[in-house]
Amino acid sequence: MPSKTKRLREERRSETPPEKGKNQKSKAKDKGGEKVKDNAKDKAEPSKIAGRLIAIEGTRGPDLTEAAAEVVKRLSKAKVSSGASRWDASNTFYEMKLGKSKNLKVSPRVLLLLYATDLVFRLKWEIQPAIEQGMTVVAAPYVETGIAFGRAAGLPRKWLTDLFSFAPKASACYRVKEKKKKEAWKAKSTDGFLEFAGAALVASSAGWDAAGLRSRIIEQLDELEAAKGCKKLGKKI
Amino acid sequence: MGKKTEAKRDESNRRLVELVRAQQEKRGLLIVFEGPEASGKTTQRKLFKTWLQSEGHDVVSTSWNSSPLINPLIQARKMAHSLGPEDYCLLHAADFRQRLELEILPALWAGKTVLADRYLFTALARDAARGLDLDWVLNAYAPLFWPDMVFYFEVSGETSERRVAAAKEPKFYEAGQDVTDIDDPLESFRAFIGRVIHEYKALAQIFQFVTVDAEKSIYDQHRAIRKLYLAGQRRSWEEWNVEAVSDWLGPNLQVPEAHLAQ
Numbered sequence: 001m002p003s004k005t006k007r008l009r010e011e012r013r014s015e016t017p018p019e020k021g022k023n024q025k026s027k028a029k030d031k032g033g034e035k036v037k038d039n040a041k042d043k044a045e046p047s048k049i050a051g052r053l054i055a056i057e058g059t060r061g062p063d064l065t066e067a068a069a070e071v072v073k074r075l076s077k078a079k080v081s082s083g084a085s086r087w088d089a090s091n092t093f094y095e096m097k098l099g100k101s102k103n104l105k106v107s108p109r110v111l112l113l114l115y116a117t118d119l120v121f122r123l124k125w126e127i128q129p130a131i132e133q134g135m136t137v138v139a140a141p142y143v144e145t146g147i148a149f150g151r152a153a154g155l156p157r158k159w160l161t162d163l164f165s166f167a168p169k170a171s172a173c174y175r176v177k178e179k180k181k182k183e184a185w186k187a188k189s190t191d192g193f194l195e196f197a198g199a200a201l202v203a204s205s206a207g208w209d210a211a212g213l214r215s216r217i218i219e220q221l222d223e224l225e226a227a228k229g230c231k232k233l234g235k236k237i
Numbered sequence: 238m239g240k241k242t243e244a245k246r247d248e249s250n251r252r253l254v255e256l257v258r259a260q261q262e263k264r265g266l267l268i269v270f271e272g273p274e275a276s277g278k279t280t281q282r283k284l285f286k287t288w289l290q291s292e293g294h295d296v297v298s299t300s301w302n303s304s305p306l307i308n309p310l311i312q313a314r315k316m317a318h319s320l321g322p323e324d325y326c327l328l329h330a331a332d333f334r335q336r337l338e339l340e341i342l343p344a345l346w347a348g349k350t351v352l353a354d355r356y357l358f359t360a361l362a363r364d365a366a367r368g369l370d371l372d373w374v375l376n377a378y379a380p381l382f383w384p385d386m387v388f389y390f391e392v393s394g395e396t397s398e399r400r401v402a403a404a405k406e407p408k409f410y411e412a413g414q415d416v417t418d419i420d421d422p423l424e425s426f427r428a429f430i431g432r433v434i435h436e437y438k439a440l441a442q443i444f445q446f447v448t449v450d451a452e453k454s455i456y457d458q459h460r461a462i463r464k465l466y467l468a469g470q471r472r473s474w475e476e477w478n479v480e481a482v483s484d485w486l487g488p489n490l491q492v493p494e495a496h497l498a499q
Contacts, residue, residue: 090324095310103306107338109484113331113377114307120324162376166323207487 051081051131054237055142055170057230059217060185061087061192063176067233068140071174074237075136082136083126087193090121097190105204108153111197115146116163123167141193143167144175144224149194152216153201172237173230175221184210253483257474265295265349266471267341267382269356272390273434274411274426275400276451277458281390282354284459285466294350299340301355307332315410322367322416329360330377337382342485356384358440366432367416382481385472388462389446394431396452401426 054071058064068084075082088094092114096104119142127137143164150160185191189199194217201208224230268285270278282298289296302308311328314320320328344351357378364374375381392400401407402423409415412422413429441448447465449458474482 092310095313096306099306099309105339106306107334110307110331110334110338113327113334117324117327117331120321120327124321124324159376159379162373165373205487 051134052136053170054138055173056140057144058176059194059214061195064140067176068138071138080136083130084138085122085126088118090118092118093196106200112150148217148220151220152213174233175230176233178218184214257482263348265345267351267384269353269384269387271358271387273397275397276390276392278390279354281458282352285462286352296350297344298352299336301359302332304332304335307335318409322369326364338485362433362436365436380480380484383477386469387446389441389448390451391448392451394434397430398427
């Protein structure tokens with residue numbers, strides 16, 4: 001019941017000090033004399049970030065991989081130390097595929113919770129350490145691909161933006177050119193998150209149509225581009 | 238929003254409310270057993286299940302962190318001690334959502350009584366104790382699906398620690414060693430369980446848990462639970478759970494029989 005959770009939040013706020021990190025209290029408070037580590041110290045604070053984070057979004061995994069490699073190559077030519085962070089660095093989705101296929105019945109929310117889990121891993125082990133060393137990291141895909149998928153699957157925007165609120169905003173966001181807009185994904189489901197999610201949803205319920213889903217994701221990315229939330233990947237970075 | 242889309246949405250909402258209303262008396266009850274480690278939840282859940290079955294109820298149980306899809310991922314990462322508070326929270330939220338959609342809701346819709354050995358309140362208490370912002374954790378579990386009754390097994394931190402220590406050494410995450418930085422598991426558990434109980438107490442007030450004194454004998458607790466259950470009331474899904482049911486049925490309000498057939 002919304003009123004109850006609202007009351008809970010208000011009560012919690014009254015006993016919680018001002019927040020430092022986005023999703024973590026400024027300090028895990030010592031309520032009963034216990035020592036608890038400050039999780040917020042692990043979070044990247046934008047003002048201290050030495051490097052840059054470039055997000056590349058799109059619907060096809062192979063295109064994202066190719067675009068990330070191309071951007072890293074261009075940055076290297078310009079003597080900018082850089083690297084790429086790709087989907088499923090944590091092997092979460094790979095391990096799911098190893099399990100019994102009868103268990104692979106999933107909803108969009110479950111897929112996005114797992115996508116966010118993978119993103120937490122990428123931020124912690126790939127993106128933030130590299131940025132702290134002054135490198136430029138190309139994250140392909142990043143947050144907007146997840147949000148576009150969720151919107152296309154009918155999930156509320158607020159739930160999606162709150163879910164990904166742990167992820168720092170990228171300094172620049174680009175989208176790859178979409179090939180064969182009207183078709184679904186022809187590649188393997190392990191090629192990218194959206195290929196995986198499309199295949200898993202279609203296998204889970206007859207109500208999902210992969211071509212329709214992809215076309216709605218593209219519409220979401222078009223809207224993002226129109227609102228200047230990202231721009232087409234061109235020759236200039 | 239266009240007029241056509243708006244009309245379609247209104248029609249869909251009307252159908253949803255009708256579906257939920259029609260199911261209200263036919264559906265099963267969701268009863269949750271919550272409490273700190275070693276508070277006796279599982280013992281009481283089993284006794285209660287046997288009693289309900291003897292009374293002619295069709296009963297199923299669901300345990301925390303038990304989805305066949307997500308649980309192996311969690312176990313592997315727990316063994317490697319590789320989870321931080323945020324991915325710990327997200328993976329458990331995925332496990333919970335998966336069980337809600339594939340086990341709990343289909344069983345309730347089919348008229349079965351579901352006994353949940355821990356529910357999302359476990360996550361709220363533990364994740365808040367790990368220092369995560371409660372708003373963010375609540376969002377990961379949204380839309381919330383409200384149970385009919387929550388039995389909270391109240392024990393002191395000392396009792397919980399004593400019972401845990403008598404049986405085994407607490408595991409790394411159970412002891413909260415990922416956030417306490419304390420090497421000794423039992424010492425870490427002592428520090429962490431105090432925080433978890435503190436969070437549970439706040440939740441118990443807000444979510445109106447039915448408190449069971451878990452320091453009492455097993456038989457006394459069981460008798461109290463039976464009495465409280467008989468005095469309890471069925472929560473109105475129309476008032477509390479429409480959003481979660483709508484999310485489960487999907488945009489086409491797919492008939493639940495399709496879920497049950499799986």
